[in-house]
Amino acid sequence: MNYHAYASLNRCGITAKPKRHIKVSRFLSFVIYFLGLLSLMAPSDSSLRWAGVVFVVSLQLIRIARKNRLDSLEVALGLTAVLLFCVPGVFIKYSYGIDVIVSFLSFFLATDFMLFSQRKIGDKKVIHSGPRKISTRLRLQLYLSFILGWCVLASIFLDADGFLGLTLFVIPYSVSLLFLEGLLAHGITRRAIFAWLLVYAAVVAIYLIYSWNGFGRLVVGAFLLAPVLVVNSKIDIYLRGWLLVLSAPILLGVAQFSRYGGIASLNQWFGGSAGHHYVVTHDAWEFEISQIAGGVIPFLEQFLLFFLNWLPSGWWEEKPVGIGSYSVELMYDPSGFSSGYSQSVGFLGELYLTLGAFAVFGLIFILSVLSFLRFIVHRFSFGSIVPLVIFDVNIISYFWGGMATFGSRFWFMIIPTICVLWFLRSRASTRNLSV
Numbered sequence: 001m002n003y004h005a006y007a008s009l010n011r012c013g014i015t016a017k018p019k020r021h022i023k024v025s026r027f028l029s030f031v032i033y034f035l036g037l038l039s040l041m042a043p044s045d046s047s048l049r050w051a052g053v054v055f056v057v058s059l060q061l062i063r064i065a066r067k068n069r070l071d072s073l074e075v076a077l078g079l080t081a082v083l084l085f086c087v088p089g090v091f092i093k094y095s096y097g098i099d100v101i102v103s104f105l106s107f108f109l110a111t112d113f114m115l116f117s118q119r120k121i122g123d124k125k126v127i128h129s130g131p132r133k134i135s136t137r138l139r140l141q142l143y144l145s146f147i148l149g150w151c152v153l154a155s156i157f158l159d160a161d162g163f164l165g166l167t168l169f170v171i172p173y174s175v176s177l178l179f180l181e182g183l184l185a186h187g188i189t190r191r192a193i194f195a196w197l198l199v200y201a202a203v204v205a206i207y208l209i210y211s212w213n214g215f216g217r218l219v220v221g222a223f224l225l226a227p228v229l230v231v232n233s234k235i236d237i238y239l240r241g242w243l244l245v246l247s248a249p250i251l252l253g254v255a256q257f258s259r260y261g262g263i264a265s266l267n268q269w270f271g272g273s274a275g276h277h278y279v280v281t282h283d284a285w286e287f288e289i290s291q292i293a294g295g296v297i298p299f300l301e302q303f304l305l306f307f308l309n310w311l312p313s314g315w316w317e318e319k320p321v322g323i324g325s326y327s328v329e330l331m332y333d334p335s336g337f338s339s340g341y342s343q344s345v346g347f348l349g350e351l352y353l354t355l356g357a358f359a360v361f362g363l364i365f366i367l368s369v370l371s372f373l374r375f376i377v378h379r380f381s382f383g384s385i386v387p388l389v390i391f392d393v394n395i396i397s398y399f400w401g402g403m404a405t406f407g408s409r410f411w412f413m414i415i416p417t418i419c420v421l422w423f424l425r426s427r428a429s430t431r432n433l434s435v
Helices: 004-009 021-043 049-066 070-097 102-122 137-157 161-184 190-210 218-235 241-246 247-259 266-286 297-308 323-331 346-379 386-403 403-407 410-434
Strands: none
Touching: 021 102, 021 190, 049 070, 049 102, 049 241, 070 102, 070 218, 070 247, 070 266, 070 386, 102 266, 102 346, 102 386, 102 410, 137 161, 137 190, 161 190, 161 218, 190 297, 190 346, 218 297, 218 386, 241 247, 247 266, 266 323, 266 346, 297 346, 297 403, 297 410, 323 403, 346 386, 386 403, 386 410, 403 410
């Protein structure tokens, strides 16, 4: 894999922006936060609060739409903003009267923090000591075909929702991205690149037909998005901010159709599961802090699941319950839900439930952990963009479902990928020494 060929593109996935563009973006940010704070001073049911929501969301969408070529982190955060916060948030405010301005501002601050911290990391070039090539183009194509073929067989003949089936599908699928990156380093044609992207889409489609149970659409989205972002790191495939904004209704419609089997109302289209985390976050805020038992223990349990939720419950008898199920048991009557029911609580709802009045400190802590984790992934990527792409497509799940949701999939994908990269680097180093 020729990492040297595109060293300038791999600066932690961050692309340089013109100074004028940065100044305008900073001005929009200032206006967004200023208007957001002003609206917070108005009564929650006043027209001023509603106007604040409209202006804040509109300016944020303009801010996203102004971005030209996007890196993987910008795409992931942009999709999260448009599909899970901005569009559903306005509908939730209009339909349910739920105050969403705090969630807006918290998410916008979180994304700005992530982009700022990673841009500081990305200012330093990666020192590429990895192999210049994995193999020839033909061998790479054979390897990639074999791995994706294995993913197809795993989807058809194994339960991909079980631990074994998930392992035998997710791990090879993630590793295959390294071989796709290797093909890109060989300079294959655009037609061949888009052909491989269609192959990836077909593999995911087979997974949906034979193994998917209807839940975990963010995981399916991560599967589809990852190869696209790997390609985008090498060549310009016209991923633009305005495209994310304009495609929001279509993408939301596809996601909700896959969830409900149809779209019977605007509530299902623009609300549904995409906006339900607002409802739970609101309930968590209204929930009396005195009823939250255990102090900081629930937060520490979710933080533990951030790293270890991928372990099967059979291997960990005292494994904590994820925040999605924990919130049902804590705030609602569990008898009114089916056994094992879990819900999206949103990153802010999780902090409300586990830390109460100290949620702001938890937010600062977890954002620092996420930024540091991405830095560690960057340091152990050996010049490859794939580990960063894997992190970025999974961070969407954190903002939607919390720490346990992130930990249930991310480690399945990242650990095998880094191990394969280390093996390839060690193999190349051994060959160089023998020569």
